Amino acid sequence: MVTEAPKQKVQLKQGMLDNVMRQFSNAAAIIGLNSNIRKILEVTNNEILVHFPVRMDNGEVEIFTGYRVQHNNALGPYKGGLRYHPTVDIDAARALAMWMTWKTSLAGLPYGGAKGGIQLDPSKYSLAELERITRRFTYALGDNIGPELDIPAPDVNTNSQTMAWILDTYMSTKSPAERSTNTHVVTGKPIGAGGSEGRDRATGYGVFLTIKFWAEHNGIDLKGKRFIVQGFGNVGYWTAYFLENEGAILTAVQDAYGTIHNDNGISVENLLAYSKANKGSIVGFAGAEPLDNGEFFALDCDICVPAALGNQITVENATKIKAALIAEGANGPTDVEAEEILLQRGVEILPDILCNSGGVIGSYFEWLQNRSGEIWQLEEVMAKLEKKLRESFTRVMETSKKRGVDKRTAAFIIAIQRLEDAYVQRGIFP
CATH class of the missing domain: 3.40.50.10860 (Leucine Dehydrogenase, chain A, domain 1)
Structure with a gap:
């Protein structure tokens, strides 16, 4: 249940570098990361x-x-x-x-x-x-x-x-x-x-899959769930496309040009066609009404997908978010202070290094095909992507429960421990 947060003291907006360093330091402290390896990973x-x-x-x-x-x-x-x-x-x-x-x-x-x-x-x-x-x-x-x-x-x-x-x-x-x-x-x-089938949709498909895994884990049916998307580029479009196919309803979209909203739902394909014909902008789309940019994150919805730039969810708007789930399609869209507010309110966050990793996994598949001279069919790529993401999701959920930490911290712990193992086993030259 999402609750209202107490009034927060307004703080200066932190840069992305400060955010990632604080996320790293938090996880490193929890696992007692070797101090020498920590020095290496901090730079x-x-x-x-x-x-x-x-x-x-x-x-x-x-x-x-x-x-x-x-x-x-x-x-x-x-x-x-x-x-x-x-x-x-x-x-x-x-x-x-x-x-x-x-x-x-x-x-x-x-x-x-x-x-x-x-x-x-x-x-x-x-x-x-x-x-x-x-x-x-x-x-x-x-x-x-x-x-x-x-x-x-x-x-x-x-x-x-x-x-x-x-x-x-x-x-x-x-x-x-x-x-x-x-x-x-x-x-x-x-x-x-030399590109791979499915690479164009891999990031957005990965965001969708992570949301789907989360819904299955919590016994939630995505059909009829209302979602909003910030950014209607490659990631935002494909995420919305797959969510709509699952029966979820897109009610608002924000891009660099403006914000549109329709409580009854926005057709993903119609919006894509309009955007392509309008130099990439969603502004003026006939199937929705314009909305002030500052009201986007405060909209009533079940799922919020920030899929644009970093530092979009801050202390200024975190208290207004009504979504029960934030699925980070972008890199670093939520700053550290905002995340603390959201977690206190019971909002769940699927962190970027898990949620949008479908893109780099798809890139890995393309790299493998180029190296070996193979060509995989779309169905094979999508099946491999789903398997890989499900494994990551399961590890994060298990670590979150075992350690009693949020999902971002759990994801960082898994990632850092793998790097620590590599350094411990190989040693440090000379």
């Missing part, structure tokens, strides 16, 4: 910052700043997305890279964590300019990425086309003999360029 391995010039369509040259932060590779090659957004900076990249380390470890993948991107608003550039920016960024990164070193993937405002440009640019720097063995330098590629 990143490598931080790459590049400034590079690109000629615009009008002939002018613009200088861009790109980042790639490689947090840890004790379990395997660095893995993580590239995002194109004005909020991209070194601290954001550090935080997101650390979350990727915990996410891949929790999922039991042979990967470490990395993240990066370019500080820009892609809506201000033409497709031809974005291609030149992407290719020049790839060239600037050089040998800091590679199929057995660091494997980028799509993230906010990047997609399969972006990955195809990176792949082509990277391969053009290799000898003819090497090109055929480097297709797994990125994942999330188009099918024709």
